Amino acid sequence: MAPAAGLWADDPAAGSPEHTSVGSYTPTVSTLPPGWAEANRRMWDERAAVHVRSGYYDVAAFKAGRPAVEPFEVDELGPLGGLRLAHLQCHLGLDTMDLVRMHPGLEAVGLDFSAPAIEHAAALAAELELDGRARFVHGTVEGAASVLGAGSFDVVYTGKGALCWLPDLRRWANECAGLLRPGGWLYVCEFHPVADCLDRSEPRVSCDYFDTGAIALDDPGSYADRDAPTEHNLRYEWHHPLPQLFDAILGAGLELRFFHEWDHTLFNQLAWLERGDDGRYRWPGGPGGGRLPLMYSLKAQKPEAEPSGARP
Numbered sequence: 001m002a003p004a005a006g007l008w009a010d011d012p013a014a015g016s017p018e019h020t021s022v023g024s025y026t027p028t029v030s031t032l033p034p035g036w037a038e039a040n041r042r043m044w045d046e047r048a049a050v051h052v053r054s055g056y057y058d059v060a061a062f063k064a065g066r067p068a069v070e071p072f073e074v075d076e077l078g079p080l081g082g083l084r085l086a087h088l089q090c091h092l093g094l095d096t097m098d099l100v101r102m103h104p105g106l107e108a109v110g111l112d113f114s115a116p117a118i119e120h121a122a123a124l125a126a127e128l129e130l131d132g133r134a135r136f137v138h139g140t141v142e143g144a145a146s147v148l149g150a151g152s153f154d155v156v157y158t159g160k161g162a163l164c165w166l167p168d169l170r171r172w173a174n175e176c177a178g179l180l181r182p183g184g185w186l187y188v189c190e191f192h193p194v195a196d197c198l199d200r201s202e203p204r205v206s207c208d209y210f211d212t213g214a215i216a217l218d219d220p221g222s223y224a225d226r227d228a229p230t231e232h233n234l235r236y237e238w239h240h241p242l243p244q245l246f247d248a249i250l251g252a253g254l255e256l257r258f259f260h261e262w263d264h265t266l267f268n269q270l271a272w273l274e275r276g277d278d279g280r281y282r283w284p285g286g287p288g289g290g291r292l293p294l295m296y297s298l299k300a301q302k303p304e305a306e307p308s309g310a311r312p
């Protein structure tokens with residue numbers, strides 16, 4: 001995620017106010033930029049075709065068996081055979097299909113609001129003969145439970161660049177909880193909000209961790225292909241401090257089972273990170289050098305019996 005290029009909190013032309021109150025930090029009152037969802041969808045529709053051809057996603061290698069899900073995710077997810085899994089913001093569906101490929105008996109449905117991304121995912125599933133257990137559905141996170149079926153999943157899986165596209169984590173968490181059967185669980189693996197605040201060119205803090213206003217960005221290419229010529233570049237992202245994440249998950253009635261932080265990230269998010277032999281990016285070592293987390297993962301479970309106090 002790049003640094004903030006425009007905050008909408010004071011824009012009188014912007015949409016209705018969104019206010020999040022979360023205890024341990026001072027939230028900004030932000031507003032939704034008009035047209036934010038349509039701008040993001042246009043941007044993602046164009047990026048789907050770029051990403052299918054990119055070295056980052058390396059679809060040819062994926063077809064030949066390259067994993068897409070991180071080893072620590074596989075460990076934390078545990079055995080998934082015989083379960084039903086919903087993958088929110090599945091993009092090209094590589095993670096969805098990788099999980100299906102490695103867990104016989106797992107049935108997965110990927111959901112994304114980009115029609116071209118869903119078409120690529122469905123075509124690849126058919127080519128790999130995984131389409132019996134990996135389906136792909138066009139829809140928004142905000143309508144996920146009604147599109148995919150409320151209470152019909154054992155697992156909701158999401159992340160790796162998903163939550164920054166959502167302005168309202170409470171709404172997201174309520175959809176996740178709505179998708180799960182009682183006893184089912186949510187797994188999230190995401191880029192850490194602390195990393196959002198680090199300068200791209202040197203290891204120092206250059207953005208405000210506590211600012212949750214919409215971030216307007218407008219530059220070509222993408223994380224998967226920086227030089228790709230692209231036309232639809234305007235997009236809106238949101239930085240979610242951890243208390244906002246926990247507030248949303250706990251407020252949706254889910255119980256936190258674990259929260260882990262990781263010292264590495266998956267791409268050259270910040271120019272000064274060092275690429276390891278495993279292709280992951282880490283803090284530079286050396287005397288006096290400290291580290292901050294670059295990714296996190298969590299599991300949160302829906303209680304077997306619905307608590308009476310869950311937010312509607």
Ligand SMILES: C[S@@+](CC[C@H](N)C(=O)[O-])C[C@H]1O[C@@H](n2cnc3c(N)ncnc32)[C@H](O)[C@@H]1O
Binds near residue numbers: 092112142159
């Ligand atoms: C970075 S990708 C997700 C990362 C995925 N793990 C991957 O690397 O393939 C973000 C995805 O979110 C989707 N997206 C963004 N906002 C959405 C929304 N409100 N509802 C559904 N999908 C959305 C985009 O179309 C895009 O495919």
